[in-house]
Amino acid sequence: MTATAPATTGMTVLDLAQAGRFEEIHDLFAPPLRAMVPAEALHAAWAAEIAQRGPVTAVGEPVSEPAGPGGVLVKIPVSFERGEVTAVISVADAGWLTGIQLAPASAAEPAGPWQPPDYADPAAFDEQDVTVGSGPLAVPGTLSLPRRGGPRPAVVLLGGSGPNDRDETIGRNKPFKDLAWGLASRGVAVLRCDKVTYAHGEKVVQDRGFTVADEYLPQATAAIRLLCHHPAVDAGRVVVAGHSLGGTVAPRVGAAEPSVAGLVILAGGTQPLHWAAVRQVRYLASLNPATAAASEPAIEAMTRQAEEVDSPDLSPSTPDGELPFGVPAPYWLDLRGYDPAAAAAALSKPVLILQGGRDYQSTVAEDLAGWKAGLAGRPDVTIRVYDSDNHLFFPGSGPSSPAEYEPAQHVDPAVIADIAAWLASALPAPTASCPSVAWVAGSGCAERRFVQGDPGDFG
Numbered sequence: 001m002t003a004t005a006p007a008t009t010g011m012t013v014l015d016l017a018q019a020g021r022f023e024e025i026h027d028l029f030a031p032p033l034r035a036m037v038p039a040e041a042l043h044a045a046w047a048a049e050i051a052q053r054g055p056v057t058a059v060g061e062p063v064s065e066p067a068g069p070g071g072v073l074v075k076i077p078v079s080f081e082r083g084e085v086t087a088v089i090s091v092a093d094a095g096w097l098t099g100i101q102l103a104p105a106s107a108a109e110p111a112g113p114w115q116p117p118d119y120a121d122p123a124a125f126d127e128q129d130v131t132v133g134s135g136p137l138a139v140p141g142t143l144s145l146p147r148r149g150g151p152r153p154a155v156v157l158l159g160g161s162g163p164n165d166r167d168e169t170i171g172r173n174k175p176f177k178d179l180a181w182g183l184a185s186r187g188v189a190v191l192r193c194d195k196v197t198y199a200h201g202e203k204v205v206q207d208r209g210f211t212v213a214d215e216y217l218p219q220a221t222a223a224i225r226l227l228c229h230h231p232a233v234d235a236g237r238v239v240v241a242g243h244s245l246g247g248t249v250a251p252r253v254g255a256a257e258p259s260v261a262g263l264v265i266l267a268g269g270t271q272p273l274h275w276a277a278v279r280q281v282r283y284l285a286s287l288n289p290a291t292a293a294a295s296e297p298a299i300e301a302m303t304r305q306a307e308e309v310d311s312p313d314l315s316p317s318t319p320d321g322e323l324p325f326g327v328p329a330p331y332w333l334d335l336r337g338y339d340p341a342a343a344a345a346a347l348s349k350p351v352l353i354l355q356g357g358r359d360y361q362s363t364v365a366e367d368l369a370g371w372k373a374g375l376a377g378r379p380d381v382t383i384r385v386y387d388s389d390n391h392l393f394f395p396g397s398g399p400s401s402p403a404e405y406e407p408a409q410h411v412d413p414a415v416i417a418d419i420a421a422w423l424a425s426a427l428p429a430p431t432a433s434c435p436s437v438a439w440v441a442g443s444g445c446a447e448r449r450f451v452q453g454d455p456g457d458f459g
Contacts, residue, residue, distance in 0.1 A: 026039040033326070132191075132219050137199075141192060152188060160244030242266065262426060
């Protein structure tokens with residue numbers, strides 16, 4: 001297709017919706033996504049909005065914001081007779097639609113600068129840019145390093161699915177920056193980096209053989225080794241903390257890099273990813289009974305694609321369009337044989353599992369249950385459930401939905417406190433020896449000391 005300015009594409013979508021031309025909106029979606037957005041579902045969603053708010057009375061000026069490499073978010077204020085919303089339309093660089101969402105009216109406001117949470121003390125740590133890995137797929141990252149003397153325990157953060165930046169930015173929020181600043185304020189070194197799918201999206205998309213191992217393992221293991229060789233970090237107390245798909249993959253990283261001292265799994269899934277996607281779409285459809293029936297064709301299409309992943313006939317040559325999200329078969333062939341709970345059980349390392357009670361993306365009923373079953377009887381496994389938290393560990397109430405990710409907010413302070421306390425109690429005692437590779441050539445080993453104090457603070 002010929003690329004059109006994203007703002008123009010966004011306004012076109014609204015014009016077509018008001019004219020009732022939903023087949024044409026359907027045709028604007030990227031080909032792999034069309035089966036999941038049938039025209040009937042688009043029509044039903046728009047009709048439900050009109051029924052609730054009345055006819056459209058005004059459409060504001062579109063505002064475009066970058067949405068990571070390869071995409072733009074177009075935000076358009078829309079006034080109805082009985083209320084206002086923001087149409088958030090995701091447009092790929094090639095001009096295809098990749099998503100449409102009706103968000104709260106406040107979403108149209110320009111995103112202000114991120115503000116640190118109350119539990120972060122910027123005076124307690126420094127940050128420096130680092131390069132993680134080597135070669136053409138090396139990625140940029142940020143190391144948050146406490147100012148008080150070491151050696152320090154350290155955490156490598158692994159982001160969820162998709163092209164996430166190092167802060168796991170979503171809307172106005174940066175949950176990984178919350179985690180890094182909160183933990184660094186408590187004496188924990190934290191390394192976070194852009195995912196390879198974010199930093200090198202154009203290269204990745206050209207590799208049809210790209211797998212989940214390629215998505216995580218090279219940068220994760222490089223980040224672990226970078227920390228192990230840093231003079232301010234205790235090489236014996238380096239932990240991997242993964243969120244969402246990053247949590248699912250964390251045991252695989254632990255198996256690939258034996259120096260990992262433990263795992264923190266934040267909302268990690270154990271249900272197969274392709275079936276979790278079907279579950280999520282069905283849940284979102286249930287939030288609006290007026291459009292639930294119209295969503296069935298999309299759910300049926302996703303179900304057929306998920307069944308194709310499970311088929312014994314799946315092969316590297318299976319057409320991409322027959323698989324979830326148009327992701328090529330090698331990715332699914334790699335992922336479908338992986339059991340994250342069994343992988344974690346095989347490591348014999350301490351594990352902290354954190355789960356939001358309101359999370360619909362990784363759920364208590366399906367995913368946490370999988371961790372519990374796979375790790376049953378392990379005294380070195382700790383589980384915490386935060387009843388009011390969603391998938392990003394933002395506290396709230398009522399059924400969770402994507403719209404609640406938009407307002408500025410921060411990771412639950414209890415999550416920060418629990419991770420810090422677990423690091424202090426579950427990991428080996430501080431080591432006295434220097435790492436084998438000095439951080440700065442020719443420098444001496446940093447003095448190593450450990451002061452017993454607040455179990456959530458490291459001296």
